[in-house]
Amino acid sequence: MKNYDPQMHTAEHILNKTMVNLFGIERAFSSHLERKKSKCDYKFDRSLTLDEEKMVENHVNEQLKRHLPVEEHWLSKSDAGKKFNIRRLPEDAEEEIRIVTIGEFDACPCIGAHVKNTSEVGQFIFGSSSFDNNGVLRIRFKLKRPEDDN
Ligand SMILES: [Zn+2]
Numbered sequence: 001m002k003n004y005d006p007q008m009h010t011a012e013h014i015l016n017k018t019m020v021n022l023f024g025i026e027r028a029f030s031s032h033l034e035r036k037k038s039k040c041d042y043k044f045d046r047s048l049t050l051d052e053e054k055m056v057e058n059h060v061n062e063q064l065k066r067h068l069p070v071e072e073h074w075l076s077k078s079d080a081g082k083k084f085n086i087r088r089l090p091e092d093a094e095e096e097i098r099i100v101t102i103g104e105f106d107a108c109p110c111i112g113a114h115v116k117n118t119s120e121v122g123q124f125i126f127g128s129s130s131f132d133n134n135g136v137l138r139i140r141f142k143l144k145r146p147e148d149d150n
Pocket residue numbers: 009013100110111112113114
């Protein structure tokens with residue numbers, strides 16, 4: 001398993017669901033998470049306006065501020081396949097699939113490490129986005145973590 005940064009990775013879940021909700025696109029097909037800054041790539045057909053970038057940031061932070069519990073549930077592979085896109089899971093994935101939920105806001109299959117509550121993530125900062133003409137929208141973001149205030 002990758003050594004995820006649980007705060008960044010939980011923020012990634014919320015960003016993905018926000019993109020699904022706001023633009024009707026699929027969750028990121030690729031992501032690169034680092035402690036200082038992260039990026040997620042989406043299939044999309046245009047760049048985002050500055051207003052849209054701000055809207056994405058606001059929506060992500062709205063969810064973070066709700067102090068939502070992050071929990072795991074287990075589903076059989078066939079049940080999971082009916083409700084979720086499990087194409088990104090390894091072929092040899094276990095028969096039981098772990099579904100990670102963030103309150104009622106989000107649910108998706110994931111093997112990564114997460115925080116227990118969105119209050120632990122801090123604040124989501126939209127860095128920038130760019131669109132390349134191959135249909136890939138890249139979003140770069142950072143976190144202002146609760147521990148940064150100390
Ligand atoms: Zn995850």
